[in-house]
Amino acid sequence: MTSRSVAVIVGSLRKESFSLKLAKSLAALAPTLTFDVVTLxxxxxxxQDLEATPPADWVAFRDRVRKADAVLFVTPEYNRSVPGVLKNAIDVGSRPYGQSVFDGKPGGVISNSPGALGGFGANHHLRQSLTFLNIAILQQPEAYVGGIGDAFGADGGLVKESLRDFLKQYLSAFEGWVDRIAK
Ligand SMILES: Cc1cc2nc3c(=O)[nH]c(=O)nc-3n(C[C@H](O)[C@H](O)[C@H](O)COP(=O)(O)O)c2cc1C
Incomplete structure (x- = not known):
């Protein structure tokens, strides 16, 4: 397999975000993939009025995603849906019309929550937009990570063995998927 690069887009701005910690933990679990953790x-x-002279932060975000072989969304759930910051990033990356940085890329979704449902609602609302944007989303395994509150130690490292095992399996499937789809 060719070594592939993955833009990991994090759906939370919080400093101590579980989503961010999860995103940062991925590199150690799939050493043959290269991860670029993209915070928003x-x-x-x-x-749309700004497209004539797009803000530098839009340009930088678009460039980072465009150059990756794949996109992986790691997100919490807000009110059974996608956090606004993540939806905004999807909108930014999808335009100008016809120049979406997401088009045709392989992708995946890992939702998470301290609660039991693992962000199921966010995961599926997100898939609606990603499907429209022609991202080829890995369907199985699905990743709804519940009970994330005890997954990380004081230094931010992953300490929950069951989650480590699950993420390794997920990333193994994701890597195979990326290799099949990426150009
Ligand atoms: C505005 C808001 C809405 C939330 N809605 C949900 C929800 O629908 N489902 C859920 O499981 N958790 C919900 N939560 C709790 C989040 O899962 C929790 O705050 C989580 O730590 C946020 O992710 P982060 O750690 O990556 O920042 C909500 C939190 C906030 C601030």
């Missing part, structure tokens, strides 16, 4: 702090709100 400072990404301007999408406004």
């Amino acid at each position: 702090n400072g990404l301007s709100f999408y406004n």
